[in-house]
Amino acid sequence: MAGRVAGTVVFDLDGTLADTSADLIAAANACFQARGLGALLDPVADALIAFHGGRAMLRAGYARLPADTLLPPGAEEQDYPRLLDHYATGIAVHTRLYPGTEAALEQLATDGHLLAVCTNKPAALAEILLRELGIRDRFAAMIGADTLPVRKPDPRPYAAAVHGAGGEVARSFLVGDTETDRKTAAAAGVRVxxxxxxxEGEALTRLRPEAMLAHYDELPALAAHWLGA
Known part of the structure:
Protein backbone atom coordinates (compact mmCIF):
# COMPACT_ATOMS: atom_id res chain seq x y z
CA MET A 1 0.00 0.00 0.00
CA ALA A 2 1.41 3.38 -1.00
CA GLY A 3 2.60 5.47 1.89
CA ARG A 4 2.55 2.60 4.38
CA VAL A 5 5.08 3.13 7.19
CA ALA A 6 7.70 0.40 7.45
CA GLY A 7 7.48 -1.89 10.43
CA THR A 8 9.97 -1.50 13.27
CA VAL A 9 11.68 -4.22 15.28
CA VAL A 10 13.07 -2.98 18.59
CA PHE A 11 15.69 -5.00 20.45
CA ASP A 12 16.85 -5.09 24.02
CA LEU A 13 20.64 -5.46 24.21
CA ASP A 14 22.02 -7.47 27.16
CA GLY A 15 20.71 -11.02 27.10
CA THR A 16 18.86 -10.42 23.83
CA LEU A 17 21.38 -9.47 21.16
CA ALA A 18 24.46 -10.58 23.09
CA ASP A 19 25.52 -12.55 26.14
CA THR A 20 27.24 -9.84 28.16
CA SER A 21 27.13 -11.58 31.53
CA ALA A 22 30.79 -12.56 31.89
CA ASP A 23 32.10 -9.05 31.28
CA LEU A 24 29.48 -7.53 33.59
CA ILE A 25 30.37 -9.94 36.40
CA ALA A 26 34.08 -9.28 35.85
CA ALA A 27 33.43 -5.58 36.43
CA ALA A 28 31.55 -6.27 39.67
CA ASN A 29 34.25 -8.64 40.88
CA ALA A 30 36.88 -5.98 40.20
CA CYS A 31 35.04 -3.73 42.66
CA PHE A 32 34.91 -6.47 45.29
CA GLN A 33 38.57 -7.31 44.78
CA ALA A 34 39.55 -3.66 45.19
CA ARG A 35 38.04 -3.88 48.67
CA GLY A 36 39.98 -7.06 49.39
CA LEU A 37 36.83 -9.18 49.30
CA GLY A 38 37.80 -11.48 46.46
CA ALA A 39 35.62 -12.47 43.49
CA LEU A 40 32.16 -12.83 45.01
CA LEU A 41 30.22 -13.64 41.82
CA ASP A 42 30.61 -16.59 39.48
CA PRO A 43 30.48 -15.80 35.74
CA VAL A 44 28.43 -18.93 35.01
CA ALA A 45 26.28 -19.54 38.06
CA ASP A 46 25.47 -15.86 38.49
CA ALA A 47 24.87 -15.00 34.83
CA LEU A 48 21.22 -14.11 35.42
CA ILE A 49 22.13 -11.61 38.16
CA ALA A 50 24.29 -9.74 35.66
CA PHE A 51 21.25 -8.93 33.53
CA HIS A 52 19.53 -7.26 36.46
CA GLY A 53 22.07 -4.44 36.38
CA GLY A 54 25.20 -3.19 38.09
CA ARG A 55 23.59 -2.36 41.41
CA ALA A 56 21.96 -5.79 41.57
CA MET A 57 25.35 -7.43 41.10
CA LEU A 58 26.90 -5.32 43.85
CA ARG A 59 24.08 -6.13 46.26
CA ALA A 60 24.28 -9.82 45.45
CA GLY A 61 27.98 -9.82 46.17
CA TYR A 62 27.67 -7.87 49.41
CA ALA A 63 24.94 -10.29 50.56
CA ARG A 64 27.43 -13.17 50.37
CA LEU A 65 29.85 -11.62 52.80
CA PRO A 66 30.15 -13.09 56.30
CA ALA A 67 27.88 -11.41 58.82
CA ASP A 68 30.83 -9.85 60.62
CA THR A 69 32.17 -8.14 57.48
CA LEU A 70 31.79 -4.40 57.75
CA LEU A 71 31.36 -2.31 54.63
CA PRO A 72 31.79 1.45 54.81
CA PRO A 73 28.61 3.53 54.61
CA GLY A 74 27.69 4.24 51.01
CA ALA A 75 29.65 1.31 49.59
CA GLU A 76 27.17 0.77 46.78
CA GLU A 77 27.21 4.43 45.75
CA GLN A 78 31.01 4.36 45.76
CA ASP A 79 31.31 1.10 43.86
CA TYR A 80 28.66 1.65 41.19
CA PRO A 81 30.61 4.29 39.19
CA ARG A 82 33.75 2.21 39.65
CA LEU A 83 31.89 -0.79 38.23
CA LEU A 84 30.90 1.26 35.18
CA ASP A 85 34.52 2.32 34.71
CA HIS A 86 35.77 -1.26 34.95
CA TYR A 87 33.08 -2.40 32.55
CA ALA A 88 33.86 0.30 29.99
CA THR A 89 37.47 -0.87 29.77
CA GLY A 90 36.53 -4.54 29.37
CA ILE A 91 33.17 -4.33 27.68
CA ALA A 92 33.73 -6.90 24.95
CA VAL A 93 36.36 -9.27 26.29
CA HIS A 94 34.01 -12.25 26.62
CA THR A 95 30.79 -10.81 25.18
CA ARG A 96 29.48 -12.48 22.05
CA LEU A 97 26.44 -12.06 19.84
CA TYR A 98 23.95 -14.88 20.09
CA PRO A 99 24.04 -17.29 17.13
CA GLY A 100 22.19 -16.00 14.10
CA THR A 101 22.01 -12.39 15.28
CA GLU A 102 23.88 -10.81 12.37
CA ALA A 103 22.09 -12.86 9.73
CA ALA A 104 18.70 -12.01 11.23
CA LEU A 105 19.49 -8.29 11.33
CA GLU A 106 20.62 -8.38 7.72
CA GLN A 107 17.48 -10.22 6.60
CA LEU A 108 15.19 -7.87 8.53
CA ALA A 109 16.82 -4.88 6.83
CA THR A 110 16.58 -6.57 3.44
CA ASP A 111 12.87 -7.14 4.08
CA GLY A 112 12.43 -3.41 4.66
CA HIS A 113 12.02 -3.32 8.42
CA LEU A 114 13.40 -0.51 10.55
CA LEU A 115 15.63 -1.56 13.47
CA ALA A 116 16.24 0.05 16.86
CA VAL A 117 17.66 -0.73 20.29
CA CYS A 118 15.97 0.12 23.59
CA THR A 119 18.10 -0.88 26.57
CA ASN A 120 18.43 -0.14 30.27
CA LYS A 121 22.19 -0.04 29.81
CA PRO A 122 23.67 3.49 30.02
CA ALA A 123 23.60 4.94 26.51
CA ALA A 124 27.33 5.61 26.25
CA LEU A 125 28.16 2.01 27.19
CA ALA A 126 25.52 0.66 24.82
CA GLU A 127 27.00 2.68 21.96
CA ILE A 128 30.49 1.38 22.73
CA LEU A 129 29.33 -2.21 22.93
CA LEU A 130 27.30 -2.12 19.72
CA ARG A 131 30.32 -0.71 17.90
CA GLU A 132 32.64 -3.31 19.40
CA LEU A 133 30.25 -6.05 18.28
CA GLY A 134 30.18 -4.57 14.78
CA ILE A 135 26.41 -4.04 14.58
CA ARG A 136 25.87 -0.37 15.51
CA ASP A 137 25.18 0.64 11.91
CA ARG A 138 22.32 -1.85 11.72
CA PHE A 139 20.18 0.31 14.02
CA ALA A 140 18.55 3.59 13.05
CA ALA A 141 18.01 4.52 16.71
CA MET A 142 19.45 3.60 20.10
CA ILE A 143 17.81 4.58 23.39
CA GLY A 144 19.68 3.88 26.62
CA ALA A 145 18.83 3.99 30.30
CA ASP A 146 19.77 7.65 30.61
CA THR A 147 18.60 8.96 27.23
CA LEU A 148 15.29 10.01 28.80
CA PRO A 149 14.41 10.75 32.43
CA VAL A 150 12.64 7.36 32.55
CA ARG A 151 13.65 3.84 31.56
CA LYS A 152 11.92 0.56 30.72
CA PRO A 153 9.32 -0.64 31.62
CA ASP A 154 8.03 2.90 31.13
CA PRO A 155 6.87 2.86 27.49
CA ARG A 156 8.38 6.22 26.59
CA PRO A 157 11.91 4.95 25.83
CA TYR A 158 10.38 2.29 23.60
CA ALA A 159 8.32 4.89 21.74
CA ALA A 160 11.40 7.09 21.40
CA ALA A 161 13.33 4.19 19.85
CA VAL A 162 10.55 3.51 17.33
CA HIS A 163 10.12 7.15 16.42
CA GLY A 164 13.88 7.67 16.24
CA ALA A 165 14.06 4.89 13.66
CA GLY A 166 11.33 6.56 11.63
CA GLY A 167 8.57 4.13 12.54
CA GLU A 168 5.21 4.08 14.28
CA VAL A 169 4.54 2.30 17.55
CA ALA A 170 1.41 0.67 16.12
CA ARG A 171 3.61 -1.08 13.54
CA SER A 172 6.35 -2.31 15.82
CA PHE A 173 7.24 -5.03 18.30
CA LEU A 174 9.90 -5.70 20.92
CA VAL A 175 12.45 -8.51 21.12
CA GLY A 176 13.66 -9.02 24.68
CA ASP A 177 14.65 -11.47 27.39
CA THR A 178 13.18 -10.32 30.70
CA GLU A 179 10.00 -9.51 32.56
CA THR A 180 10.95 -5.86 32.15
CA ASP A 181 10.72 -6.27 28.38
CA ARG A 182 7.35 -8.01 28.73
CA LYS A 183 6.04 -5.14 30.85
CA THR A 184 7.47 -2.56 28.46
CA ALA A 185 5.67 -4.09 25.50
CA ALA A 186 2.42 -4.29 27.44
CA ALA A 187 2.71 -0.65 28.51
CA ALA A 188 3.42 0.39 24.91
CA GLY A 189 0.54 -1.68 23.58
CA VAL A 190 2.72 -3.82 21.31
CA ARG A 191 3.65 -7.49 21.02
CA VAL A 192 6.83 -8.99 22.42
CA GLU A 200 16.20 -17.29 31.67
CA GLY A 201 15.59 -19.63 28.75
CA GLU A 202 12.24 -21.36 28.39
CA ALA A 203 11.25 -20.20 31.87
CA LEU A 204 10.08 -16.98 30.21
CA THR A 205 7.02 -18.79 28.89
CA ARG A 206 5.48 -18.01 32.30
CA LEU A 207 5.19 -14.39 31.12
CA ARG A 208 2.96 -15.46 28.24
CA PRO A 209 4.70 -13.48 25.48
CA GLU A 210 3.09 -13.41 22.05
CA ALA A 211 6.08 -15.41 20.78
CA MET A 212 9.18 -17.22 22.00
CA LEU A 213 12.27 -17.38 19.80
CA ALA A 214 14.36 -20.54 20.01
CA HIS A 215 16.88 -19.12 17.51
CA TYR A 216 17.29 -15.89 15.59
CA ASP A 217 16.62 -17.83 12.39
CA GLU A 218 12.95 -17.61 13.35
CA LEU A 219 12.80 -13.82 13.63
CA PRO A 220 12.53 -12.69 9.98
CA ALA A 221 9.48 -14.90 9.40
CA LEU A 222 7.89 -13.66 12.61
CA ALA A 223 8.47 -10.04 11.60
CA ALA A 224 6.96 -10.72 8.18
CA HIS A 225 3.91 -12.24 9.87
CA TRP A 226 3.43 -9.47 12.42
CA LEU A 227 4.50 -6.46 10.34
CA GLY A 228 4.30 -7.60 6.73
CA ALA A 229 7.38 -8.15 4.57
Missing part, protein backbone atom coordinates in the same frame (compact mmCIF):
# COMPACT_ATOMS: atom_id res chain seq x y z
CA UNK A 193 8.98 -11.91 21.33
CA UNK A 194 11.13 -13.23 24.17
CA UNK A 195 14.30 -15.20 23.44
CA UNK A 196 14.59 -18.71 24.80
CA UNK A 197 18.38 -18.64 24.37
CA UNK A 198 18.87 -15.81 26.86
CA UNK A 199 19.64 -16.10 30.57
Missing amino acids: ALVAFGP
Whole structure:
Protein backbone atom coordinates (compact mmCIF):
# COMPACT_ATOMS: atom_id res chain seq x y z
CA MET A 1 0.00 0.00 0.00
CA ALA A 2 1.41 3.38 -1.00
CA GLY A 3 2.60 5.47 1.89
CA ARG A 4 2.55 2.60 4.38
CA VAL A 5 5.08 3.13 7.19
CA ALA A 6 7.70 0.40 7.45
CA GLY A 7 7.48 -1.89 10.43
CA THR A 8 9.97 -1.50 13.27
CA VAL A 9 11.68 -4.22 15.28
CA VAL A 10 13.07 -2.98 18.59
CA PHE A 11 15.69 -5.00 20.45
CA ASP A 12 16.85 -5.09 24.02
CA LEU A 13 20.64 -5.46 24.21
CA ASP A 14 22.02 -7.47 27.16
CA GLY A 15 20.71 -11.02 27.10
CA THR A 16 18.86 -10.42 23.83
CA LEU A 17 21.38 -9.47 21.16
CA ALA A 18 24.46 -10.58 23.09
CA ASP A 19 25.52 -12.55 26.14
CA THR A 20 27.24 -9.84 28.16
CA SER A 21 27.13 -11.58 31.53
CA ALA A 22 30.79 -12.56 31.89
CA ASP A 23 32.10 -9.05 31.28
CA LEU A 24 29.48 -7.53 33.59
CA ILE A 25 30.37 -9.94 36.40
CA ALA A 26 34.08 -9.28 35.85
CA ALA A 27 33.43 -5.58 36.43
CA ALA A 28 31.55 -6.27 39.67
CA ASN A 29 34.25 -8.64 40.88
CA ALA A 30 36.88 -5.98 40.20
CA CYS A 31 35.04 -3.73 42.66
CA PHE A 32 34.91 -6.47 45.29
CA GLN A 33 38.57 -7.31 44.78
CA ALA A 34 39.55 -3.66 45.19
CA ARG A 35 38.04 -3.88 48.67
CA GLY A 36 39.98 -7.06 49.39
CA LEU A 37 36.83 -9.18 49.30
CA GLY A 38 37.80 -11.48 46.46
CA ALA A 39 35.62 -12.47 43.49
CA LEU A 40 32.16 -12.83 45.01
CA LEU A 41 30.22 -13.64 41.82
CA ASP A 42 30.61 -16.59 39.48
CA PRO A 43 30.48 -15.80 35.74
CA VAL A 44 28.43 -18.93 35.01
CA ALA A 45 26.28 -19.54 38.06
CA ASP A 46 25.47 -15.86 38.49
CA ALA A 47 24.87 -15.00 34.83
CA LEU A 48 21.22 -14.11 35.42
CA ILE A 49 22.13 -11.61 38.16
CA ALA A 50 24.29 -9.74 35.66
CA PHE A 51 21.25 -8.93 33.53
CA HIS A 52 19.53 -7.26 36.46
CA GLY A 53 22.07 -4.44 36.38
CA GLY A 54 25.20 -3.19 38.09
CA ARG A 55 23.59 -2.36 41.41
CA ALA A 56 21.96 -5.79 41.57
CA MET A 57 25.35 -7.43 41.10
CA LEU A 58 26.90 -5.32 43.85
CA ARG A 59 24.08 -6.13 46.26
CA ALA A 60 24.28 -9.82 45.45
CA GLY A 61 27.98 -9.82 46.17
CA TYR A 62 27.67 -7.87 49.41
CA ALA A 63 24.94 -10.29 50.56
CA ARG A 64 27.43 -13.17 50.37
CA LEU A 65 29.85 -11.62 52.80
CA PRO A 66 30.15 -13.09 56.30
CA ALA A 67 27.88 -11.41 58.82
CA ASP A 68 30.83 -9.85 60.62
CA THR A 69 32.17 -8.14 57.48
CA LEU A 70 31.79 -4.40 57.75
CA LEU A 71 31.36 -2.31 54.63
CA PRO A 72 31.79 1.45 54.81
CA PRO A 73 28.61 3.53 54.61
CA GLY A 74 27.69 4.24 51.01
CA ALA A 75 29.65 1.31 49.59
CA GLU A 76 27.17 0.77 46.78
CA GLU A 77 27.21 4.43 45.75
CA GLN A 78 31.01 4.36 45.76
CA ASP A 79 31.31 1.10 43.86
CA TYR A 80 28.66 1.65 41.19
CA PRO A 81 30.61 4.29 39.19
CA ARG A 82 33.75 2.21 39.65
CA LEU A 83 31.89 -0.79 38.23
CA LEU A 84 30.90 1.26 35.18
CA ASP A 85 34.52 2.32 34.71
CA HIS A 86 35.77 -1.26 34.95
CA TYR A 87 33.08 -2.40 32.55
CA ALA A 88 33.86 0.30 29.99
CA THR A 89 37.47 -0.87 29.77
CA GLY A 90 36.53 -4.54 29.37
CA ILE A 91 33.17 -4.33 27.68
CA ALA A 92 33.73 -6.90 24.95
CA VAL A 93 36.36 -9.27 26.29
CA HIS A 94 34.01 -12.25 26.62
CA THR A 95 30.79 -10.81 25.18
CA ARG A 96 29.48 -12.48 22.05
CA LEU A 97 26.44 -12.06 19.84
CA TYR A 98 23.95 -14.88 20.09
CA PRO A 99 24.04 -17.29 17.13
CA GLY A 100 22.19 -16.00 14.10
CA THR A 101 22.01 -12.39 15.28
CA GLU A 102 23.88 -10.81 12.37
CA ALA A 103 22.09 -12.86 9.73
CA ALA A 104 18.70 -12.01 11.23
CA LEU A 105 19.49 -8.29 11.33
CA GLU A 106 20.62 -8.38 7.72
CA GLN A 107 17.48 -10.22 6.60
CA LEU A 108 15.19 -7.87 8.53
CA ALA A 109 16.82 -4.88 6.83
CA THR A 110 16.58 -6.57 3.44
CA ASP A 111 12.87 -7.14 4.08
CA GLY A 112 12.43 -3.41 4.66
CA HIS A 113 12.02 -3.32 8.42
CA LEU A 114 13.40 -0.51 10.55
CA LEU A 115 15.63 -1.56 13.47
CA ALA A 116 16.24 0.05 16.86
CA VAL A 117 17.66 -0.73 20.29
CA CYS A 118 15.97 0.12 23.59
CA THR A 119 18.10 -0.88 26.57
CA ASN A 120 18.43 -0.14 30.27
CA LYS A 121 22.19 -0.04 29.81
CA PRO A 122 23.67 3.49 30.02
CA ALA A 123 23.60 4.94 26.51
CA ALA A 124 27.33 5.61 26.25
CA LEU A 125 28.16 2.01 27.19
CA ALA A 126 25.52 0.66 24.82
CA GLU A 127 27.00 2.68 21.96
CA ILE A 128 30.49 1.38 22.73
CA LEU A 129 29.33 -2.21 22.93
CA LEU A 130 27.30 -2.12 19.72
CA ARG A 131 30.32 -0.71 17.90
CA GLU A 132 32.64 -3.31 19.40
CA LEU A 133 30.25 -6.05 18.28
CA GLY A 134 30.18 -4.57 14.78
CA ILE A 135 26.41 -4.04 14.58
CA ARG A 136 25.87 -0.37 15.51
CA ASP A 137 25.18 0.64 11.91
CA ARG A 138 22.32 -1.85 11.72
CA PHE A 139 20.18 0.31 14.02
CA ALA A 140 18.55 3.59 13.05
CA ALA A 141 18.01 4.52 16.71
CA MET A 142 19.45 3.60 20.10
CA ILE A 143 17.81 4.58 23.39
CA GLY A 144 19.68 3.88 26.62
CA ALA A 145 18.83 3.99 30.30
CA ASP A 146 19.77 7.65 30.61
CA THR A 147 18.60 8.96 27.23
CA LEU A 148 15.29 10.01 28.80
CA PRO A 149 14.41 10.75 32.43
CA VAL A 150 12.64 7.36 32.55
CA ARG A 151 13.65 3.84 31.56
CA LYS A 152 11.92 0.56 30.72
CA PRO A 153 9.32 -0.64 31.62
CA ASP A 154 8.03 2.90 31.13
CA PRO A 155 6.87 2.86 27.49
CA ARG A 156 8.38 6.22 26.59
CA PRO A 157 11.91 4.95 25.83
CA TYR A 158 10.38 2.29 23.60
CA ALA A 159 8.32 4.89 21.74
CA ALA A 160 11.40 7.09 21.40
CA ALA A 161 13.33 4.19 19.85
CA VAL A 162 10.55 3.51 17.33
CA HIS A 163 10.12 7.15 16.42
CA GLY A 164 13.88 7.67 16.24
CA ALA A 165 14.06 4.89 13.66
CA GLY A 166 11.33 6.56 11.63
CA GLY A 167 8.57 4.13 12.54
CA GLU A 168 5.21 4.08 14.28
CA VAL A 169 4.54 2.30 17.55
CA ALA A 170 1.41 0.67 16.12
CA ARG A 171 3.61 -1.08 13.54
CA SER A 172 6.35 -2.31 15.82
CA PHE A 173 7.24 -5.03 18.30
CA LEU A 174 9.90 -5.70 20.92
CA VAL A 175 12.45 -8.51 21.12
CA GLY A 176 13.66 -9.02 24.68
CA ASP A 177 14.65 -11.47 27.39
CA THR A 178 13.18 -10.32 30.70
CA GLU A 179 10.00 -9.51 32.56
CA THR A 180 10.95 -5.86 32.15
CA ASP A 181 10.72 -6.27 28.38
CA ARG A 182 7.35 -8.01 28.73
CA LYS A 183 6.04 -5.14 30.85
CA THR A 184 7.47 -2.56 28.46
CA ALA A 185 5.67 -4.09 25.50
CA ALA A 186 2.42 -4.29 27.44
CA ALA A 187 2.71 -0.65 28.51
CA ALA A 188 3.42 0.39 24.91
CA GLY A 189 0.54 -1.68 23.58
CA VAL A 190 2.72 -3.82 21.31
CA ARG A 191 3.65 -7.49 21.02
CA VAL A 192 6.83 -8.99 22.42
CA ALA A 193 8.98 -11.91 21.33
CA LEU A 194 11.13 -13.23 24.17
CA VAL A 195 14.30 -15.20 23.44
CA ALA A 196 14.59 -18.71 24.80
CA PHE A 197 18.38 -18.64 24.37
CA GLY A 198 18.87 -15.81 26.86
CA PRO A 199 19.64 -16.10 30.57
CA GLU A 200 16.20 -17.29 31.67
CA GLY A 201 15.59 -19.63 28.75
CA GLU A 202 12.24 -21.36 28.39
CA ALA A 203 11.25 -20.20 31.87
CA LEU A 204 10.08 -16.98 30.21
CA THR A 205 7.02 -18.79 28.89
CA ARG A 206 5.48 -18.01 32.30
CA LEU A 207 5.19 -14.39 31.12
CA ARG A 208 2.96 -15.46 28.24
CA PRO A 209 4.70 -13.48 25.48
CA GLU A 210 3.09 -13.41 22.05
CA ALA A 211 6.08 -15.41 20.78
CA MET A 212 9.18 -17.22 22.00
CA LEU A 213 12.27 -17.38 19.80
CA ALA A 214 14.36 -20.54 20.01
CA HIS A 215 16.88 -19.12 17.51
CA TYR A 216 17.29 -15.89 15.59
CA ASP A 217 16.62 -17.83 12.39
CA GLU A 218 12.95 -17.61 13.35
CA LEU A 219 12.80 -13.82 13.63
CA PRO A 220 12.53 -12.69 9.98
CA ALA A 221 9.48 -14.90 9.40
CA LEU A 222 7.89 -13.66 12.61
CA ALA A 223 8.47 -10.04 11.60
CA ALA A 224 6.96 -10.72 8.18
CA HIS A 225 3.91 -12.24 9.87
CA TRP A 226 3.43 -9.47 12.42
CA LEU A 227 4.50 -6.46 10.34
CA GLY A 228 4.30 -7.60 6.73
CA ALA A 229 7.38 -8.15 4.57
